[in-house]
Amino acid sequence: MDILSLDPTKFIDLSAMAIIFLFLVGFIGGLVSGFIGSGGAFVLTPGMMSLGVPGTVAVASNMCHKFPKALVGAIKRFRYGQVDVKMGLIMAASAGIGVQIGIKIQQVILSLWGSAGSDLYVSTSFVLVLVLVGSYVMKDAIKCARCGGEEETTSLAKRLQKIELWPMINFPRSGLRISLWFTLPVGFATGMLAATIAVGGFIGVPGMIYVIGVPGLMASATELVIAFAMGLGGSINWAMHGMVDIRLVLIILGGSLLGVQLGAIGTTYVKPHMIKMVMATIMLIVAVSRGLAMPTYLTKLGLMNVGPAMLNLMNKVSFASMCLALLVGSGIILGSMWLGRRTQLAEAA
Amino acid sequence: MATTQSNSKPIGRTILFGSLTAAFYTGFFAYGDAIAAQFAQGSFWAAGPIATVFAVSYLHGEFASNLWSVLGISAIRKDVRKTTEATKRPAQRPVLNA
Numbered sequence: 492m493d494i495l496s497l498d499p500t501k502f503i504d505l506s507a508m509a510i511i512f513l514f515l516v517g518f519i520g521g522l523v524s525g526f527i528g529s530g531g532a533f534v535l536t537p538g539m540m541s542l543g544v545p546g547t548v549a550v551a552s553n554m555c556h557k558f559p560k561a562l563v564g565a566i567k568r569f570r571y572g573q574v575d576v577k578m579g580l581i582m583a584a585s586a587g588i589g590v591q592i593g594i595k596i597q598q599v600i601l602s603l604w605g606s607a608g609s610d611l612y613v614s615t616s617f618v619l620v621l622v623l624v625g626s627y628v629m630k631d632a633i634k635c636a637r638c639g640g641e642e643e644t645t646s647l648a649k650r651l652q653k654i655e656l657w658p659m660i661n662f663p664r665s666g667l668r669i670s671l672w673f674t675l676p677v678g679f680a681t682g683m684l685a686a687t688i689a690v691g692g693f694i695g696v697p698g699m700i701y702v703i704g705v706p707g708l709m710a711s712a713t714e715l716v717i718a719f720a721m722g723l724g725g726s727i728n729w730a731m732h733g734m735v736d737i738r739l740v741l742i743i744l745g746g747s748l749l750g751v752q753l754g755a756i757g758t759t760y761v762k763p764h765m766i767k768m769v770m771a772t773i774m775l776i777v778a779v780s781r782g783l784a785m786p787t788y789l790t791k792l793g794l795m796n797v798g799p800a801m802l803n804l805m806n807k808v809s810f811a812s813m814c815l816a817l818l819v820g821s822g823i824i825l826g827s828m829w830l831g832r833r834t835q836l837a838e839a840a
Numbered sequence: 841m842a843t844t845q846s847n848s849k850p851i852g853r854t855i856l857f858g859s860l861t862a863a864f865y866t867g868f869f870a871y872g873d874a875i876a877a878q879f880a881q882g883s884f885w886a887a888g889p890i891a892t893v894f895a896v897s898y899l900h901g902e903f904a905s906n907l908w909s910v911l912g913i914s915a916i917r918k919d920v921r922k923t924t925e926a927t928k929r930p931a932q933r934p935v936l937n938a
Contacts, residue, residue, distance in 0.1 A: 502873075502876055502877070502880070505872075555889055555890075555893060556893070558893075559893040559894065559896065559897040559901075562897055563897050563901040563904075566901075567905065571915055723890075726889070726890060726893075727886055727890060730879070730882075730885075730886035730887075730888075730889050730890060731882055731883060731886040732882050733879075733880040733881055733882030733883075733885070733886075734880070735879065735880070735889045736876055736880070737875060737876050737879050737888070737889045737892055737893075738869070738872045738873070738875075738876045740889065740892075740893060741865065741868060741869075741892070741893075741896060744893060744896055744897075744900065745865070745900065748896075748897065748900045748901050748904045749904045749907070752901070752904045752905050752908055753908060753913065756908060756913055756914060756915050759915040759916045760916055831916070832916075835916050
């Protein structure tokens with residue numbers, strides 16, 4: 492993928508509709524990110540591309556809005572005592588390696604099977620990871636909801652924490668002590684997924700919860716530190732190649748900084764299992780969305796034969812269901828906040 | 841001017857940072873296309889978009905934070921950190937050649 496061959500001056504003319512669309516998606520994406528630690532990117536990149544923004548500029552501009560949003564969200568949630576900075580930085584370092592490996596894999600697939608093969612790989616990864624992890628998170632969230640919303644450390648995390656393998660690291664903020672060797676694979680997988688589907692948090696947050704034993708609220712907040720560190724590095728790289736359209740970034744940021752703060756505040760209104768519930772719901776709807784996009788790539792590779800009208804319809808439904816994922820997620824967040832506030836006021840009265 | 845507003849509502853800061861953010865966006869978009877093209881030169885011009893988003897994070901971030909407070913939407917519980925009971929080091933560490 493020779494990004495230098497693209498013409499960075501081909502930035503789109505901004506219409507009023509484009510500005511409103513980007514601002515709103517930025518706000519909703521920010522709301523979800525502030526609440527679950529990630530999200531929004533999967534709609535923003537295809538959304539910008541549908542406005543005529545070249546793919547690379549869309550990815551670069553999305554990343555450049557993501558890291559300041561994550562920074563603001565992380566600072567906000569740090570004030571609520573929800574961020575484990577030490578965990579975030581260690582995870583970010585290993586995620587950086589995962590990103591590099593993920594990019595290499597993408598390049599190999601691109602050279603072997605072209606862009607349709609690469610798109611199929613991305614969609615397959617999306618569907619597999621989101622269905623497997625999303626189902627597990629949903630099952631756990633329902634279990635948590637039934638037993639009063641109290642979170643329990645998984646038996647896997649408890650077992651790993653008991654293994655004294657040098658170097659052992661203390662994470663006082665998360666209230667746990669675990670070997671570095673068990674945190675590295677989670678960070679690495681987060682980076683790999685970030686390089687593949689641009690939303691590393693879909694594996695980073697569940698990984699921190701179920702493998703390391705970090706509480707859900709803390710894991711979702713710590714993911715913002717990882718997103719900031721990875722996003723800053725990636726944005727500098729893209730900006731050095733002149734791929735960032737700063738106008739798009741500022742419009743999205745206008746909405747997302749409002750949303751991310753609201754999402755962060757929202758975490759203090761709800762029981763911890765709601766974080767898992769929102770994350771799992773979004774993951775499962777996005778999995779359906781990406782599943783609907785797969786026949787297009789299979790047809791391009793000659794592995795399936797579907798008519799262009801049907802493919803066009805499936806792609807439209809795919810994009811609409813991604814937007815639906817964000818809307819449903821933000822609806823649950825706002826609904827939970829409203830209920831949480833009402834309960835709080837009733838208790839205070 | 842009667843000042844009956846509560847101290848917990850940072851109206852002044854909201855107006856200040858809101859004005860600064862509006863001024864920043866107005867100034868930027870007056871020359872938006874030219875600035876975007878300049879920042880797309882790559883190389884050392886990369887500092888442009890990065891510095892811009894940090895500035896917006898501060899100005900707009902402060903505005904957004906204060907705005908939600910003014911609207912009465914603020915955090916219910918401030919600190920959820922766990923106890924550090926689980927982080928105690930073991931009295932005796934395992935040794936390979938014991």
